Amino acid sequence: MKNTLLGLSLLLCSTSLAAAEELHLFNWGDYTSPELLNKFEAETGIRVTTTDYDSNDTALAKISAGGTGFDLVVPSAHFVQIYVEKGLVQKLDLTRLPHHGNIKPEWMDVEWDKGRAYSIPWQWGSTGISVDTAVYSGDANTSDIFLNPPDALKGKINVVPEMNEIVNLAVMWAGGKPCSEDVAVLKKARDALMNAKQYWLSMDYGTTERMANGEWAASVNWSGETFRARLANPNVVYGYPKEGYPLWMDSVMLLSDAQNVDAAYKFLDFIMLPENAALISAFARYPNGITGAEDFMPADMQTAPEVVIPEASRAAGHFLPTCAGKSMDYMTAIWTELQK
Template sequence: MKKLLGATAILLASACMAAAEGELQLFNWGNYTSPELLEKFKKETGITVTVTDYDSNDAALAKIEAGGHGFDLVVPTHQYVRIFVEKGLIVPLDLSKIPNHKNIAPEWMDVEWDPGRAYTIPWQWGTTGIAVNTAVYSGDINTSDIFLNVPDELKGKINVVPEMNDVVNMAVMWAGGTSCSEDPEVLKKARDALLAAKPDWLSMDYGATEKLSNNDWAASLNWNGSTMRARLANPTVKYGYPKEGYPVWMDSVALLKDAQHVEEAYKFLNFIAEPENAAMISSFARYANGIAGSEAFMPEDMKTAPEIVVPEEFKAAGHFIPTCSPKAQEYMTAIWTELQK
């Protein structure tokens, strides 16, 4: 009887392991993963992807650092990749398992935050700017004055997405500094402007796609793809590129050190680096991606969208925010903490 029970237990354990092998846990930004992409992946591989959402890089980092999360893949923004590496939270990729690694566009291959793409595969990239309902406000929207010196028409009607790096660094650039500044005078000017403007804001929240679409908000500091989705639902929504400076960013997928479904993760990483599949990611969230050849599969309306194609006059104002020094991060966190009070 003991032998029979033992054999039964082994069979049951094997069945459970087989079931687990058909699973993958993706930790990603909210409203950012194409359901059609996941359906196609499951159809081709038999692997079911479960997506858990987060709403900021800091929240994702804290959750991963705490351990016991059960996630296999995470999608940090570029300046956080080095932090994940330095903390030992993600591992170098075995490129022999990702033949589609060669599809990464040359301009996105040897990037400062991940030389040679040793740790990450591109997900999407974009900009952070200003979304405005031009039926409410018809003035210049290509300025951070929209949220730092709120026009009368937008007072009590504007939202600011609560992503610390974007908000504080846009204020710093508006104040004449550069991102990750350690200049006390610039930082004070940025801090004072943020605190003075906050009473004129309606909220600091996510969900801009829906709330701009529904006229719940008249403006928001927001991301370009989200703004495009809002414009498709509400044509009077326009996207502004602050001339004082705005962030350019890229989110990429990384394999967590404590991943439980490693082989499934590699299949997914290779899958998203296929041009047609990368285009599916972009088609859903409305951001560009870093995979060469995906353009042929992109929706026509993205090829000329003003939120995706940066106007020539504003290109020079866009900047990748680096991984800030500990001192700069301390200053930024102090400003952010005060702003949250």
């Protein structure tokens, strides 16, 4: 009987320990390197479960509702302060992150998280235009592609359903700045979006495969998604709208109600090692914010036009601020009308 009880006790203890060695990551779809997760589990014994989301708004709504069981989330820069202000994430204990100094200086003291008190870089990139040059060989470096489409692209265009990026692309095309409250600019942006919608085939996220296989001839798209599409279809090019385009960085944050805090800190420190950050980039094809990671990344990322922003296009890129007040009201009204 004693042996039986001892065996049962050891089994329960073992099960409890195994349950503790878990981590739950809430991240964008098709954005987490399986090789990275396998390496992390092999080195730490911690098993990472990932759950995908398709937009910042979707992720925020789910986290805000509570009870998710997630430990880490990966929002874009203009959502970081929203998470902080809502109390959804906890300030990082930097003493538990010995590799925190590996964050590149330009990504350390960022506007959305001074000194990286709450977030760790994941990847960064831009939102621009993918075009299949077999269908259209004109200028891809303009938001006219989706706001005033050439005849060759009408009915063949996808627009990713991200409110902040799409409305602000239209605002910049109309001559305004992100989070504008200029009614004349906003009306021009709204009218252009509403008129152009008739020429769009879809508003969807599946940009890599559908651009690669020719289902779409153009799409408002992210730089890394376009890079991956080009690797499968050399006719795909990436355009940086000369009227203005969003830059962004996604970062990992520790949720306030995280259950696996120790495992989360191990993971956060793990992804700040350059060879591990490189695995993230090699999979999704975006650069990251970790010093020395380039030395471990695929050679084709060193010169890829989707990664290395052309000199002529750099000034047109803007990190989106966190829109609030009237600007958010206007943006939401435009987006709501566009969805009808």
